[in-house]
Amino acid sequence: MVRDLIQLNVQASDxxxxxxxxxxxxxxxxxxxxxxxxxxxxxxxxxxxxxxxxPHVALAHAPSKAGxxxxxxxxxxxxxxxxxxxxGNDPVKYVFTLSTTDPNSHLDAMKxxxxxxxxxxxxxxxxxxxxPHEILDYIKNANALQQ
Amino acid sequence: MVKALVACxxxxxxxxxxxxxxSEVIEQHNMDIQLEHASLDELEGFDGPIVITxxxxxxxxxxxxVKKEIVGIKNILDKNExxxxxxxxxxxxxxx
Numbered sequence: 086m087v088r089d090l091i092q093l094n095v096q097a098s099d100x101x102x103x104x105x106x107x108x109x110x111x112x113x114x115x116x117x118x119x120x121x122x123x124x125x126x127x128x129x130x131x132x133x134x135x136x137x138x139x140p141h142v143a144l145a146h147a148p149s150k151a152g153x154x155x156x157x158x159x160x161x162x163x164x165x166x167x168x169x170x171x172x173g174n175d176p177v178k179y180v181f182t183l184s185t186t187d188p189n190s191h192l193d194a195m196k197x198x199x200x201x202x203x204x205x206x207x208x209x210x211x212x213x214x215x216x217p218h219e220i221l222d223y224i225k226n227a228n229a230l231q232q
Numbered sequence: 233m234v235k236a237l238v239a240c241x242x243x244x245x246x247x248x249x250x251x252x253x254x255s256e257v258i259e260q261h262n263m264d265i266q267l268e269h270a271s272l273d274e275l276e277g278f279d280g281p282i283v284i285t286x287x288x289x290x291x292x293x294x295x296x297x298v299k300k301e302i303v304g305i306k307n308i309l310d311k312n313e314x315x316x317x318x319x320x321x322x323x324x325x326x327x328x
Contacts, residue, residue, distance in 0.1 A: 128241060132241055132288070132289070132292065133288040133292075134288065135240060135241050135246060135286050135288055135289050136240075136245060136246050136286075138246050138249060138250070138286065138307075138308045138309075139307045139308055139309040139310070140307060142309075144245050144246055144249065146245040146246075148241075148271075171288070172306075173287075173306045173307065174306065174307065183245045185245070191248075192248070192252075195245075195248050195249055195252060196252050198249065199249050199252045199253055199309070202309055203253075203309050
């Protein structure tokens with residue numbers, strides 16, 4: 086996760102808006118194409134919100150071939166949580182946007198993310214942060230402690 | 233060893249995280265289960281008895297009449313939910 090891909094307290098009108106706004110930094114950086122974002126929304130319309138994986142957490146992504154140019158992981162916290170119509174895990178407050186070109190290449194990144202999402206303190210850091218650096222510093226420190 | 237397929241729509245994000253968390257639970261409880269990870273496209277070629285996925289995908293698979301023991305997970309971070317549902321699936325499969 087890099088600084089440019091973290092956005093805090095973004096206001097979104099609904100789940101589509103939340104996905105578009107969360108994906109925007111990756112689009113700007115060239116990590117994904119516009120079609121990738123459209124495909125994320127299209128899959129939710131077709132299959133339902135299958136990537137709302139835990140309470141208040143969405144991992145927005147589409148198949149690589151939809152327009153993932155390179156591996157990237159963005160984080161957007163929503164100023165006002167938004168319903169994704171996922172019973173049990175609504176409303177969504179933390180939207181992670183994932184772009185991946187090869188399922189095996191991002192295993193370590195996913196392991197790391199699972200670790201942070203299982204850590205209550207990480208949510209406090211995301212809620213409290215006023216600058217993306219605070220989240221990045223927390224991640225860096227936690228990783229340093231593990232090594 | 234009982235084989236289980238961990239799958240989601242794209243096979244790159246949600247199901248990979250689910251597999252990571254499941255592996256922790258399986259190791260912790262020493263469960264007799266071997267995980268494979270794929271997208272749903274590969275479901276047809278899978279020869280094991282159990283499919284583990286997110287709950288809304290599980291509902292779709294059941295509606296489609298997929299002949300497997302289908303486990304739907306709501307919160308992939310909740311180890312209790314993972315353990316309870318996977319144990320139940322193992323029980324069901326062993327009775328077949």
